[in-house]
Amino acid sequence: MWIGCLAAVIASLLYGIFRLERWEFASLDARLLWRQENRLRDSDIQTLVVAIDDKTLGMMPNRRWPFPRSEYARLVKVLKDAGARCLGFDLRFEDSDPPEDQQLAAALRAAGNVYLGVRFDPQSSIFPGPMEIGDALDASLIATDPEGSARIKLKMESAALLPEVLARSARGLGSITVVPELADGMLRRFPVVVAYVPPGDTRVRLYASLPLLMAADHLGVPLSEIKVRLGDAIEIGDRRIPINESGEMVINYYGPFRGSLPLPSYIDVVESKYEPRYFRDKIVILGNTLSGGFDIQHTPFGGQYPGVLAQATVVQNILDGSAIREARPVFGWLLALAGALAMGLTRALSFRSQWITALLLGLAIVVSGALLLYYQFLWIEMVRPLLAVFVAFVGVSVSTFREASLARARVQGAVDALAEVAGAIAxxxxxxxxxxxxxxxxxxxxxxxxxxxxxxxxxxxxxxxxxxxxxxxxxxxxxxxxxxxxxxxxxxxxxxxxxxxxxxxxxxxxxxxxxxxxxxxxxFEESRDHFLSLTLTLADIIESNDQYTAGHCARVMEYASAIGERLGLSALELEELRYGALLHDVGKTVLDKPVLNKPGALSPEEMAEVRRHPELGRQWLQREKRLQGVSELVGTHHERWDGAGYPRGLAGEEIPLGGRILAAADVWDALTTDRPYRRALTFEEARRFLVEGRGTQFDPRVVDAFLAYLAETHEALPRAQG
The missing domain is CATH 3.30.450.40 (GAF domain)
Known part of the structure; x- marks a missing residue:
């Protein structure tokens, strides 16, 4: 949740800091281009443009621009006779030319349905003119100091007026001012009403534009009944034109220059090449569409778009109710917040699911923005919500990656700790x-x-x-x-x-x-107890074959365990050593008892038979998987450090450490107990034997550990007999 809110805030900050409104304008342009085809049927078209185009200029007698004003009188008469509802001039007539002005004024008075354009300017300047603007445009004044006028950003401070004779003869004067966007110079909005502040005055006056006057004329709505609410809408009868706080509406272009509204050539119209019904009850605007003309605008459909066609588009937007409604900024903010919050809910999902969600959210924003514009003429913000979704995606991905990394680290730490615990248990x-x-x-x-x-x-x-x-x-x-x-x-x-x-x-x-x-x-403790009990029983069986070795295996186990502990053997190694000590003479169970108990010296054949018992014991114990390690100790407990032992003659480190320990323990017990062929040695005699065998018969380390043990415990050892 907090990631979504933070992402929405960051997106709005980035939107303002980097002035991303130009991207929003670009998204509007893309939506208009996507909907490119002209949605108007011929029966829906109420506005057309008489174009002063290259064809017209080429066919005029003197091929001179601007045309003499008397020339326009012909057009006024033709369109009046054809039954046009009204005619508007998107042309400038600031300079006075009395003879020409009189001819055009006469035609205007005779027609009674012609509106002329006035150009306002947001900067103060002095335009030559025969009268005050208030006198000339009183008929177009809609309101003075309307509610919300303090919020108007686009205020005009000067105007270029017409010669008085023309102004008096026209049905009305309306603004033909266009103001492209400051961000990129594109014409997207049109001031349907113009806010004018007279020099030396602070009051704001709202004047109607030429398209507004002509649309009201067509609808039969007097100017006094038009309601203007800045920042909301202009109401003309049942028509509602959405405007911003400066009185501008967003133009809903019908298509490219040659693919939107009809553009009959001026020369064809005045030469009566069109049937009168083509103009009957239509609003006609005359304007310049010459290539490279001064009234060429940059629009979403290119940079050669005539300003007069933009004005005609505004009229048609008003009549068919297709003016674009601009959603309030708070809606874009809420949409950004919703997208970011939806993205924030994916924290528990995989990275793949997160980017798929971000893609789907972005696609939903784009598609809904396009469809709302196409069907509802509603312009909603797309850049801020898309940016919020992207920022939320980055935040969620980074957060998820960080949490996953920490979780992996915790799990790895736990696994390592468990591995150490398992090792300690072993x-x-x-x-x-x-x-x-x-x-x-x-x-x-x-x-x-x-x-x-x-x-x-x-x-x-x-x-x-x-x-x-x-x-x-x-x-x-x-x-x-x-x-x-x-x-x-x-x-x-x-x-x-x-x-x-x-x-x-x-x-x-x-x-x-x-x-x-x-x-x-x-x-394990239970099985070890059982196994140890079984092994002790087996050791008793082994010792029953030899009347002189009673208790021998248990004593060897005691000595071997003491040596192994001093040499730092592990618990498993000590356990194997104890079993090896108990079972080291298991091979003797298959030997003849008379040989084992013979009181005198053994013959070479008998000695060879006795020396077989380590290997016999090793082979017998190898049959049990649990005693594999023990079998090697049993099989090597008669090997010598110098290699002179039996049965394999191993030497030094070739002999397992357990086997070397058993060798010393076994010999010590044999020396300190009575045997058939001799009496037990004294403690000192046996100790001297160990010392003399250090490095030859016994491993020096084993002897040193054994001697340390003996030094601590010899008072408790069995006394030598005899």
Missing amino acids: HARNPAELCQALETGIGRVLGAESAELRIHDAWMRERLSLAEAPPPAPASREGHLPLHLRGKEVGYVSLGPLSADADPALVSAVANFVALALENGAF
Whole structure:
């Protein structure tokens, strides 16, 4: 919503700052050109132009312009005899020529239906004239100081008057002043009434234009009955002419120069080449259409448009009610706001949907603007609404992109945090570390200041060794994240204040992740307990083959675990090491008991048989996928650091670290316990053996870690026997 309002404001500011009204004029021109064909049927045409054109000039006896005024007397008589309703002169007669003036004045008096044009000027100047303007134009005066005159922008300060004899002989005098747009010099508006301020006076007088006088004559409406409301309309009988505050109407051109109203040539008219019915009851305006003439205007239909044709178009607009109504600026502002607000509603959509919406809104504005002008003669703003839609589109797109970028960053951060949590879970050595990793991860992913797991499911609590936690009170559930498994709540996370931008979907996903992680952890602890129990049972079976090795596997596991912890093994590596320690002699289960329990030295054949047990154990354990890593430790626990071990003669780093640890732990336990072939060594003797084997039989790092452990715990170790 706020993006739409802001876009409308920005569009209006840009419209004013960059003077984009010329673009609006261009959009009006485009609409008129789109509707280019003449909409008038012959029966609808009430106005025509007698054109003083190149043909006329070429056929005149002296081919001189301007023509003698007596020449126009012929035209007045012809049109009077033909039954024309009235005749208007869009020509200037400021200079006096008494003989010629008398002949034309006589024709004007005889006809009684001729109007002459007067040119006003917005700048003060002195025109030669025999009388005051008030005396000459009193018959055309519509109002003095009308309501709204203070808002008039276009005021005339001077006028070029006609010789008195002509002014007295005409039926009326009307303004033929045209004022092109200042922005681009195009003639789009015509002052139907002219505001004139006499020199030395402050009163505003409104005078009728020539088209207005002739249209009122045709409609039979006296000038005194014409109502003028500046900024609204002029009412002539049942006709309503929309005007602005300066009395101008927007001209609704019917087409290009040669494609709008009829343009019979002056020479053809005076030589009676047209039947009288062609002019009967018509309004006829005489004017100059010569190529390069002084009265050529720039219009939407080109730059060679005769001013007289524009005046005739104004008359026809008044008669057929087709004058263009200009929508008030507030309408354009509201349309801009509506378009921008509609665009603002697309914030939740994709970029593709946004630009399609912007395109459709722009198309709707353009099409509605064209159709309203075509059918209703209504000119609505298009540039400001289109600009508002564009600005809103940019704003929505940028906002959406920014939010998407932030969301992606948040999601990526959450994914990275979850990946770290998953890694921490994988390396957790016990349920306490699992829960700690989850609590830390929840805080990072959700941006919570604190997170604490509370589990009230008995099975899960038992497997994970967690303290009992009752469900939270109903009044406090808002600060808790419930954990559900298969529709049952198993616990909750007590959360500190959450980040303001925490995504509900992310919160839900984290809750599911934590619940599944806890369940997997509980299952893993349960299966590990079962597996460890099974392995211990198997270790007992292994040791039952040898009366001297009772408890050997458990002690090797203890030593190996201590060494592995000091060397920084992961939880998984330590777990594999413990299983390897318990199962390292599993290969002996297939060997003969007499050989294993023989009190004396073994023969070479018996020794070779005994040395098979690491490889036999490795092959046997490889059958179980979960024991793949353990099998490698079992198969290498009799290898030596210097490569002199068995069964494969591996050396140094070729031997897995777990295998090197088991080698040291196994030898230590063998040295410190009684065997069939010897008595146990003392602690110091066994320790010296380890030190002497450092770098040859044993990995130096393993020996150093083992010696550190022994230094801490040798008082608790089993005493050597004998």
